[in-house]
Structure formats: structure tokens, C-alpha cells
Amino acid sequence: MREIEFWFEFGSNYSYLSVMRIEAAAAQCDVTVRWKPFLLGPIFRSLGWSTSPFVLQKAKGDYVWTDMTRECRKHGLPWQRPTEFPRSSLLPARVALIGADQPWMGAYCRRIMSLNFAEDRAIDDPQRVAEVLNQLHLPAQMILDQAQSDGNKLKLRQQTEAAQAKGIFGAPTFFVGDEMFWGDERLDDALVSASS
Amino acid sequence: MREIEFWFEFGSNYSYLSVMRIEAAAAQCDVTVRWKPFLLGPIFRSLGWSTSPFVLQKAKGDYVWTDMTRECRKHGLPWQRPTEFPRSSLLPARVALIGADQPWMGAYCRRIMSLNFAEDRAIDDPQRVAEVLNQLHLPAQMILDQAQSDGNKLKLRQQTEAAQAKGIFGAPTFFVGDEMFWGDERLDDALVSASS
Numbered sequence: 001m002r003e004i005e006f007w008f009e010f011g012s013n014y015s016y017l018s019v020m021r022i023e024a025a026a027a028q029c030d031v032t033v034r035w036k037p038f039l040l041g042p043i044f045r046s047l048g049w050s051t052s053p054f055v056l057q058k059a060k061g062d063y064v065w066t067d068m069t070r071e072c073r074k075h076g077l078p079w080q081r082p083t084e085f086p087r088s089s090l091l092p093a094r095v096a097l098i099g100a101d102q103p104w105m106g107a108y109c110r111r112i113m114s115l116n117f118a119e120d121r122a123i124d125d126p127q128r129v130a131e132v133l134n135q136l137h138l139p140a141q142m143i144l145d146q147a148q149s150d151g152n153k154l155k156l157r158q159q160t161e162a163a164q165a166k167g168i169f170g171a172p173t174f175f176v177g178d179e180m181f182w183g184d185e186r187l188d189d190a191l192v193s194a195s196s
Numbered sequence: 197m198r199e200i201e202f203w204f205e206f207g208s209n210y211s212y213l214s215v216m217r218i219e220a221a222a223a224q225c226d227v228t229v230r231w232k233p234f235l236l237g238p239i240f241r242s243l244g245w246s247t248s249p250f251v252l253q254k255a256k257g258d259y260v261w262t263d264m265t266r267e268c269r270k271h272g273l274p275w276q277r278p279t280e281f282p283r284s285s286l287l288p289a290r291v292a293l294i295g296a297d298q299p300w301m302g303a304y305c306r307r308i309m310s311l312n313f314a315e316d317r318a319i320d321d322p323q324r325v326a327e328v329l330n331q332l333h334l335p336a337q338m339i340l341d342q343a344q345s346d347g348n349k350l351k352l353r354q355q356t357e358a359a360q361a362k363g364i365f366g367a368p369t370f371f372v373g374d375e376m377f378w379g380d381e382r383l384d385d386a387l388v389s390a391s392s
Contacts, residue, residue: 047253057243059365063378070385169255182259185381189266 002029004194005175007036007168010089010096010109013054013068013082016117017184018172020077023106025187029195035105037096038163039089039156040171046164052086071184078118087116088124094147094156095129104136111135198225200390201371203232203364206285206292206305209250209264209278212313213380214368216273219302221383225391231301233292234359235285235352236367242360248282267380274314283312284320290343290352291325300332307331 006022008015026033044051054061065081072079092112099105111132115121122128126144133140146152163173167180174181174190181190202218204211222229240247250257261277268275288308295301307328311317318324322340329336342348359369363376370377370386377386 057365059360059363062363063365063376066376067378067382074385164255167255167258169253169259180259180262182263183381185379186263189270 002031002194003034003176004031004190005034005036007038007163007166007171007173007175008109009038009040009171010092010112010116010123011052011086012040012171013064013085013117014170014184015172016113017068017071017075017077018187019109019113021075022187025191026194029191031191031194033106035096035100035109036159036163037093037100037109037156038160038168038171039093040086042160043164043169047169055085078114080118080120082116082120084122087122089116090124090156091126091129091144091147092123094152095133095143097152097156097159098143098147104138107136108132198227198390199230199372200227200386201230201232203234203359203362203367203369203371204305205234205236205367206288206308206312206319207248207282208236208367209260209281209313210366210380211368212309213264213267213271213273214383215305215309217271218383221387222390225387227387227390229302231292231296231305232355232359233289233296233305233352234356234364234367235289236282238356239360239365243365251281274310276314276316278312278316280318283318285312286320286352287322287325287340287343288319290348291329291339293348293352293355294339294343300334303332304328 004026006018008019022033040052044053049056054064068081069079096105096109096112099108112123112129115128115132116123130140130144133143166175170182172184172187174187176190176193179193181187181193200218200222202214204215218229236248240249245252250260264277265275292301292305292308295304308319308325311324311328312319326336326340329339362371366378368380368383370383372386372389375389377383377389
């Protein structure tokens with residue numbers, strides 16, 4: 001079973017690093033990516049936090065943007081510190097649930113992430129998400145309708161509950177079988193584990 | 197100026213990883229290590245936390261021990277999950293302040309860290325610290341007396357305040373000039389930065 005589960009959230013800056021490189025990195029190891037979009041907000045709230053720890057803890061928050069600049073340079077990724085953080089990612093996450101098993105998933109996720117972290121634009125916006133889907137030559141309206149159906153809304157809530165039940169406390173998080181790896185820094189280790 | 201400032205705490209498991217390998221890694225890059233022992237407790241308390249986030253956040257705490265097992269395997273380090281965490285490290289830190297510029301500093305820090313994280317033994321104990329100093333053929337009683345002097349106690353408080361003033365929120369933390377790197381995963385990047 002050469003598979004890696006990839007739990008991520010579009011508002012999370014460290015998820016940006018992994019989303020941009022996981023598909024190519026996994027392909028090089030002949031590992032299949034199982035995309036698991038979820039929402040961090042409910043998990044943070046269950047810890048008693050109103051928002052990201054990068055906002056709540058000033059020193060850590062200040063550091064994170066320096067670190068992101070360096071990490072993006074290291075991985076050859078464009079980077080612009082978002083003027084709003086963390087950005088709401090509800091609609092993009094709902095669409096990602098529809099796309100999770102589709103061949104367009106990787107490209108869709110990279111485009112949404114680039115909007116947030118390379119172009120400093122809002123992502124929880126039907127028109128913007130439709131634009132992304134159109135650029136991928138997909139039936140935008142049909143996908144948006146499906147994404148906003150009650151069944152799919154429930155599915156995203158359930159996916160977020162599943163994340164919490166698995167012990168996920170941040171993003172990105174990777175699973176190889178039952179083994180958990182937290183943080184973009186652990187992606188390569190997780191892929192090695194999935195390949196062996 | 198090929199120097200790296202290394203801020204660490206003997207009770208911190210991720211500091212263990214860096215303490216065990218920084219001296220050899222820095223020497224390979226021809227970089228000098230400036231050892232900066234401090235206490236995380238006062239910094240955690242200033243964030244409103246009574247202890248380590250690995251204790252306060254259950255899911256993260258559960259994960260950390262899996263991660264440590266893997267990281268120690270990766271770096272070829274012995275590992276035993278401490279039955280008490282985080283361990284008080286006041287006396288070893290005070291002694292480390294005395295040793296910071298001494299040639300025995302690296303060996304002393306590795307020995308204290310090994311007691312905590314490879315042998316599961318208490319470290320905030322005059323007899324045990326004396327044993328370590330004796331093993332290094334050092335005048336244990338003289339160093340302990342110096343370590344417990346009022347001047348040195350004050351110095352450790354000031355060093356911890358200096359850590360906070362620099363924006364340090366966890367350990368290990370590295371500085372190369374004004375540039376901060378947080379976490380054992382960033383040690384290699386910090387050394388590259390110090391070498392260039």
C-alpha cells in the first residue's frame with residue numbers, strides 16, 4: 001500500500017508548502033496521495049483558541065513569516081505574506097471534497113493556495129473559486145452547486161471530525177497507515193515511510 | 197562572523213536532538229557555537245501556560261513521543277521517553293551558564309541531556325550533576341558553588357529574560373546575527389546561513 005493521506009487546510013500557511021510540492025514528490029516515490037481537506041477552525045476552538053496560534057501568540061506569529069519567506073525560497077515557491085490571516089477557506093474546502101478523487105485535485109489545490117499565499121487574495125468567494133475551476137476547464141457552476149449541497153456541507157463537517165478523532169491538531173498532517181507525521185518538514189520522512 | 201547562537205533548555209525534548217548533534221555539525225561547517233542555556237518555564241507562564249504545551253495539548257503531546265522516536269532513529273541517537281516531563285532543569289542550567297564558554301560545555305550538555313532523554317533520570321539534582329562534572333574531570337564542588345551563587349542565579353534569570361526579549365517562544369532556537377530559526381529541523385538551515 002504505497003499511499004499517503006494528506007490532511008491540509010487552505011488557510012494554513014504551512015499547508016501551502018506541502019500542497020505545492022506533494023504531488024510531484026509523491027510521484028517521484030511512486031506513492032499515491034489521498035487528499036484530505038478539512039477545517040482547522042473547529043479544532044482550534046476545541047482547544048479553547050479563537051483563531052490560529054500564529055495570531056494568538058505574538059512572538060510565534062512574528063517568527064512564522066520570516067520562516068515562511070525562507071522555506072518558500074528553499075522550495076522555489078512564490079510567497080507573499082497574506083494581509084488577512086488566517087483566511088476563511090470554507091468554500092474552497094467544500095469544492096476540494098468534491099475533487100478529492102478527481103485528476104484535477106492537485107492543480108485546483110495549488111491554484112487556491114497560490115491565490116492566498118502568492119497573490120494575497122481572498123479565497124472564500126464563489127466567483128474566485130469559479131474562475132479557478134474555469135481555468136481548469138471544469139463545469140464550475142455544477143461543481144459549486146454540488147459543493148454547497150447539504151450532503152457535501154455535512155461531509156466536510158464529518159471530515160473535520162474525523163481529523164480530530166485521528167488526533168490531528170494542526171496542518172499539514174500526513175498519515176502512512178496509522179503513523180502520523182505533522183508539519184511540512186516531515187513530508188519527506190512520510191514519503192520514505194510510504195515507499196518502504 | 198561564523199557563529200551560531202544556540203538557545204536551549206535541558207527539559208526540552210527537541211533541544212535534546214540539537215544538543216546531541218550541534219557541536220559536530222557546526223564544526224563541519226567551521227561555525228562556532230555560542231551556547232545559551234535558558235529556562236522555558238517563565239516563557240510558557242508569560243503565555244498563560246502552566247507547563248509545556250506537550251502536556252497541555254493532549255493530541256500534540258501524544259504525537260510528540262512518536263515523532264521523537266523517529267527523529268532519534270533518524271539521527272542515530274538513543275531515546276527513552278522520560279517518565280517525568282518536562283523535568284526541572286534549574287541546577288543543570290545554572291551549571292551550563294558557568295560552562296558556556298568552557299571547552300567542556302558540549303560534553304557536559306550531552307551528558308545531562310542523555311540522563312533525561314536516554315536514561316530517564318532526574319537531572320535537577322546536585323549529586324547527579326556532580327557525578328557528571330566528575331566524569332569530565334572537573335572540580336565539581338567548586339563549579340556547583342559557583343553555579344548556586346546569587347550572581348549566577350541572577351544571570352540565569354537575565355538570560356531567560358533576554359531570550360524572551362529576543363522573541364524566543366520555544367526551544368531549541370538558533371540565531372545567526374538577527375535571524376531566528378526555531379526548532380531542531382531548522383538547525384541545518386541555520387548552519388548554512390552562518391557559513392555563508
